[in-house]
Amino acid sequence: MGEENCASTQLIDRNGVLNADALDMFLKSVRLSECGLSYAVVSIMGPQSSGKSTLLNHLFGTNFREMDAYRGRSQTTKGIWIAKGVGIEPCTIVLDLEGTDGRERGEDDTTFEKQSTLFALAISDIVLINMWCHDIGREHAANKPLLKMVFQVMMRLFSPRKTTLLFVIRDKTKTPMEHLEQVLREDIQKIWNTVSKPQAHKETPLSEYFNLEVTALPSYEEKENLFKEQVAQLRQRFIHSIAPGGLAGDRRGVVPASGFFVSVQEIWKVIRENKDLDLPAHKIMVATVRCEEIANEKLSCLSSDKDWLELEASVQAGPVSGFGKKLDFILNFYLSEYDRETIYFDDGVKIAKRQQLESRALQLVHPAFQTMLGHLRSKALDKFKINLEQSMKIRRGFAESVRTCSQTSLLEFDTRYTDVAVKHADWNPSKVREKLCHDIEAHAASVRSSELSKLKASYEKQITEALEEPVESLLDSSTQDTWGSIRKLYKHETENALSGYSSSLSDFELDSPTFHKMVADLKDYARGVVVRKVREEGSKILIHMKDRFSTVFSHDKDSMPRVWTGKEDVKRITKEARAAALKLLAVMAAIRLDDQPDNIENILNYSLMDSPVIKKKTVEVSPDPLASSTWEGVLPHNTVITPVQCKSIWKQFKAETEYAIAQAISAQEAHKHSNRWLPPPWAIVAIAFLGFNEFMMLLRNPLYLLILFIFFLLSRALWFKLNISGEFQNGMLSGLFALSSRFLPSVISILRRLADQGHRYHQTSQSLQQSTRCITQRSSSSLSTLSSEVEVLEPS
Ligand SMILES: Nc1nc2c(ncn2[C@@H]2O[C@H](COP(=O)(O)OP(=O)(O)OP(=O)(O)O)[C@@H](O)[C@H]2O)c(=O)[nH]1
Structure with a gap:
């Protein structure tokens, strides 16, 4: 029984100030928090200098200060001291209280006595009441006010547990123990009866509150050996005192050892404030404080845990294999630590605090989980992109490819998620999965759009090549059935392209309106190529007409350059050349892709070519048909050159070709004279x-x-x-x-x-x-x- 093991410390000084630091140090040195519920608290009270400290030191191997017998009786224990019983299982905390009825505090000052008595009753399993043998049965014995005070303060404790009151009779005499005990019990009962009780507990027997035990010891001063012998026997009753039937057998109200520090402080605070001490509520309070403290401590440990910090850093760098398991392991560790440390606290409190701890811990690790999901999403998306590209390279249908690749990527996401899922959390990856689906759809839409654009461009190119130059050539030749030929060409090439285009589009599984719109667009494009070409050529109609005129006028039927010898009919040739030019004008005046009959050529012939004599006959009946901005039977958007423009162009054409005609005539004249006019x-x-x-x-x-x-x-x-x-x-x-x-x-x-x-x-x-x-x-x-x-x- 080494002195150093009991760690005797002053818990509360004589001014009633609790030394929390000293208590904390004491509890740490005796490692009480590891004891759970397996500990007992014993305190002693009794008159001053009644050998309390001597008894405790012999009983528990403590080293409380004892009065030096040679210096006379004076107070040695001031306030409340605490120590650990040495060599006693389970851990037994011993409190040595300041003696009552002390001269040092004065006759009327019983406040501290009451407070310390209440404190001892509140936290102790066993209270030793030290009393002189000769006081038993005495009307004015010193122990009577003490007992009265004990019972009175007990009324202020709403304790569900029974405290053991062990009366230790000191300096026992030769009076038989049975007699002493009987007298003592009668005295105790009398005192109990006189104590004022709340209405609800008026008839409550003393045994409801206390287990009464009585023991007697010989005088330490006179029969030291016998004293030590009997103390040793008494000590046996404190070994395994918490076992059922033991001195501290009622464990109902016990505070878990890790809450002892809080409990002691709180109880003393309540007592000092002179409030009623509700022990069950106090227990809840202690549980709340302690569970919260433990939870905070576990969370703090988790946030600085080496494994967690490594995992978090790795997740930032990239996907971590076995993320869920690793995280679960770490969370499990701290939650089970919490469970272990709060095991003896109130269930309701510890469960509530555990939920809080779990929720805060999950909150702490959630960003890492989200980052992992982000990795999964981007991996799955990348896989989709690569697979789609490869699938398109081997010319699988686009929609089919998107479907297959999308399924593969989502399956991979789901499979990988099982490795990321955290069992402790009911986190749902559905939002990230939805985002993945959305990203896949967006990418597919982008690729689809790009592929469709390429497809459209290739067919447009095909149509342009198939129509542009041939149409130009047909317009240039302007034969009798130019528009018939153009229509035939347009129809053939368009149908050919649309058939291939439709077949290619079917791979994209477009919805019906989109499909038909795209087909219609290509059809429009083909028409646009023809229209554009005609308009382009129409804008150069005057040049074309002059070329045509020149070709016909200056070449004979064999396309040989014409030599004006004077035998040619210039008038006829001019008419033919003009007719050819007019034909060109008639062809280009309007777009006739719809095969609607029109009489543009007739109108032009009649208005521009027919001789004034013919026209003179009909002029009175019909006005100038070219004095209009539209062609009869031709829609405005199909008009290339309006009637008015035709008239104006024709006028200009005639003016600009007149010189060629005049030259031809003069050439003929010159030829004639050159034959007749020889020099004399x-x-x-x-x-x-x-x-x-x-x-x-x-x-x-x-x-x-x-x-x-x-x-x-x-x-x-x-x-x-x-x-x-x-x-x-x-x-x-x-x-x-x-x-x-x-x-x-x-x-x-x-x-x-x-x-x-x-x-x-x-x-x-x-x-x-x-x-x-x-x-x-x-x-x-x-x-x-x-x-x-x-x-x-x-x-x-
Ligand atoms: N007559 C008698 N004296 C004892 C006994 N045990 C101790 N004493 C003596 O009583 C004196 C006081 O002893 P303490 O143990 O200091 O008593 P205490 O109750 O702790 O004193 P305070 O702490 O000051 O109240 C000492 O001189 C002891 O030797 C005993 O069994 N009988």
Whole structure:
């Protein structure tokens, strides 16, 4: 029984202040919290200097201070001391109370006595009441006020348990024990009867509250050995005192050892505040405080747990295999720790606090769980993307691929989730799963849209290639049944493309309206290609018409360039060329993809080609059919060139082709004259003499001719005036010729230079005149076109 083991400590000082730190240290040193319910609390009360500390020290091996007998009787125990019984199982906490009836506190000050008595009754299983043998049966014995106080304060405890009151009779005499006990019990009963009780407990017997036990010891001072012997026997009653039938056998109100610290503090606080002490409520309070403390401690340990922190860090980095099991293991550990530590506390309280702990612990780990779900979701989504791509590479139907890949990914999510699920939590992955489904659908929709766009683009390209150039070619040729051919081409190519397109679209399993819309769109596109081409060519109609005119006008039936010899019928050829150009205009005037009959060509022929004589006959009956902005029987959106525009274009066309006709006519004329107009013999001689160019210059230039003529007249007058003889004449002629031949080339050369200057001037002025004429023509035709269009627009 070593001194150090009992850890004797002052719990409450004489001023009534509880030393919580000392209590905490004491409880830790005796490791009471590990005892659960297996511990007993024994306290002793009795008159001052009645050998209480001596008895406890011998009984429990404690080292409470004892009074030195040689110094006289004075108070040694002040306040309440606490120690652990040495060598006694289970753990027995011993309280040594300040003696009652002490001179130090004065006669009237019983407050601390009452408080300490109530405190001892509240926390003890066994209360030793130390009393002198000679006081038994005495009317004014010191123990009577003490007992009265015990019973009175007991009324303030709403305790369901029975406390054992062990009366220890000190310095027993030779009076038989049976007699002593009987007298004592009678005294106790008398005191109990005199104690005022609440109405409900008026008739309650003392035995309802206490187990009364009585023992007697010889004097320690006089019969020390016998005293020690009998104390040793008494000590045996404290071993396994908590067993049923033992001194501390009633365990109903016991506070779990880990709540002892809280319980002691709280009870003392309530007593100091002079409030009633409701032990059952107190037990709940202690349970609440302790369970909460334990729960907080477990949560704190969990949040700094090494395994948990490692798991949390790993989850941030990526998916963790066996996440659910690992987390469950950690949670289990702390929850079972809680269960173990709160096992003796009130069930209702500990369950409620456990739920709180579990909920807070799950709250702590929930983000990691969510992160894991995020990993699962992104993995499943990635798998879906890869699988879909591969599936499309092997040309499986798109919708079928999406279905299969989606099922595979969701199955993988579900399978992997079993590894992530936390048993402690009823967390539902359905929201994340829904999000995954949504992501899969969104990705599938995006890929579908992209694939459909590609498919559409490829068929549009196919249609464009199949229609654009052929339509252009057909328009260019503008035969009798141009639109028939275009319609045939359009129908064939469109049907061909739509058949392939529909077949490809069926792989996407589109809903009926979408499918039909896409097919209709492609059909519209095909029509659009034709319409666009016609409009494009229509915008260049004047050029096309002029080309056509030029082709027909300048080439013969064998497509050989025509030479205007004068034998050709320019009028007929012009009419043919114009008719061909008009045909082109008629073809491009409107889009006839719907095979609706129209009389555009007839109207144009009648209005533009027929001779004024024919028209004059009918003009009174019908107005100008081209004075309109719409074609009869042709919808506005099918109109490419309006009647008014046709009229204006035709006018411009005619104006711009007139020059070619005039040239053809003049070419014919030139050809005719070139055959008849041979130079006279003298001119041939002059040409030979002067050279053809100079001769032609003399002829063409009126100035040279005038000079030559004057020169001739002067020569002739001189000839006759002088009446020159034949020889002289010959000589003169010879001389004139010689002179001419000597000077004429020089004169001609000077004249030619002058003529060149004049000719260049003449050419420049001619080309200026021609340009001015051309500009005037164009301006007038543009003005007329504009005025026609304005006339059309004005009504609207
Ligand atoms: N007559 C007699 N004296 C005893 C007995 N036991 C102890 N004493 C003596 O009584 C004196 C007081 O002993 P304590 O043990 O200090 O008594 P106490 O009740 O603890 O005293 P306080 O703590 O001051 O109230 C000492 O001198 C003891 O030797 C006993 O059985 N009979």
